[in-house]
Amino acid sequence: MASQFADEAELPALEVKDVSVTYRGAGFPAISRVTFTVGRGEVLAVLGPSGSGKTSILRAIAGFVRRRGTSSGGWLQHRDAACLTGEIWLNGIEASDFPPQKRGVAMVRQTWDLLPHLSVLEALHLTGRLEGTERGEVERRSEVVLRNLGLWRLRNRRPGQLSGGEVQRVALAKVLVRVNLGVCLFDECMGSLDSVLRSELLELIEREFVGGGAASVWVTHDLREARRLAQQLVILGNGCVEQTGTLEEIMKYPATENVFRLMTGYGPEFFLKVGSPEWRSLVESLRGPLECLGVVENGVLAVRPGGWSEVSDTQLGVEGRVVAIERLAKDIYRKVVDVGGWRGEVLSSVNGEVGQQCSVVLDQEEVVSFPGDGEG
């Protein structure tokens, strides 16, 4: 028996295998053949631009998108506007056909979704009772969770009587009060928060979920959130997984131009088309053969953050023009420099002015190349 429990503990809490979701009438899948695994206590961040299928993945994991013809097991089916193919495994069990109630999954959304007629304590009690936990245990657990989150004094208030930050903490308390929680899904839940609340909440989530008993899937388009919480990242683009891996892996070997754009936030002016007049001019002026980077014809080049650096000796570098300056901290400035039509990011200890000329050098190890789109 002991070995069996050991095996169970090693099973991933969530496995998404080859999952596609097609919405009725759309004709093409919203997500296509998505695969990833999340272990207990791990946070996996799903990043992607709007419309890339992030929420569809969460709805499939939650059970609101199911295979055609499967029943919810209740006297009414939740309307099925989408169809799932592939498999979803929870704690080593194939759960693709399980109704949402039986999956041990919780979801936290941007709107936080608290019942307006229930007080904080009543909401936690209801969540615990719906899960089937014994009444005394629910009450004990609710008190512990509310005290841990500093919400005990607000236990008799309703959502309408709470501030925005308190509502968020109550929504998290509702998740934490659950005993049989296997997977927690966060759907861009920081979207409407100011930076202070966001920071507080991230700290709370980091404390309660990272290394806890449940697996978490964190859907966001904010890289800072992913960087802080997630051990693994899944980058989506047009409904397909473009890359999975740790932050370091993805930054070191970005699979596509889209992944690099998403990870850096760089616009098109940070990318240099091989063979373009700007490229020819730069190959001549930069100290080093850019052609040796193994780029394919008509490919695109970009430089990782920190790849450019400012030098005081104009003989060593190439001439650039500062187009934007951002103060990050005391004596740390982020400058965007235009070098012959190619923009790059420079971290500098010296402030300057927009439009000012400067001398920069390129670390060719930090140059990444992507295949081109085939157009001249």
Added chain:
Amino acid sequence: MERRALAGRARWNVKLVRDFVTASLVVFSIAPIGWLAVSSLRPVSSIASAPASVFRDPWTLNNYRHLLLDTEFVSGMKNSLIVALSVGVLAPTLALVGTFMGRRLSSKMRFASAVFWLSAYAVPAVVVVLPLFMAIHFMGSFNELFILVLGHLCLSFPLAYVVLSTRAITSIEDGLEEVLILDGADNLTVLRHAWIPSLGPTLGGLAMIAFTISMNDFVMARFLLSGRSATLPLVLQGLFDLSYKDWGLICAGGTLGIVAVTVPLLVVSSAWMRRESGGMRG
């Protein structure tokens, strides 16, 4: 200073006119009811006498005594309350369940069902109710009040369904339901915790509309009921006689009929107001 004084005087004039119009409307609405109530407490002989005076004769409860003891009023009131309470409870309840189930349909099917129920108003009620009446009549024993309840439901349900469907779209977020379902809630729990609290005021309003219409209905009751189980409007109609009209009985019956409708209305609306103001605290 002078301009400010003129502006203040203009605002005061506007307020005066507004208050006068409001007071006139209130008097216009309340006065006939007040006159009815006062007349029901006067001897029959003085009600129709001229010039009209409220204080000429001593007030009396004879009209009420006569109404309650010598007529079918109590039985009619009981029947009306049975019909009105049944319709008032069933119409919003069935509409709530129907809307809840309809929400699970695709948007095209939801639209089709709303059009279907609204089209019920295009058909004369008699055409709907008469075959029902005949079918149950042929089957043998039946309760006439049950038929009347069904008839009123045919009229009240479509309205309640369409109103609730529209309200549900704006009042109940999918996310609220989904979070409850993920917590382990079944459909009844979702209905109880997400739907009923959100749609409570609408349900109360629909219940009151259904209650009031079926309580005061005369035409359908006249058509469907025999003399055995008359409702309040039929009993009141029986008090009219072409040769002799007992205005004391008519005033007393009218007053009690109004009370029977307005008391539940006031109870529901005050509960509603308490709920709304409770939500504003803090």
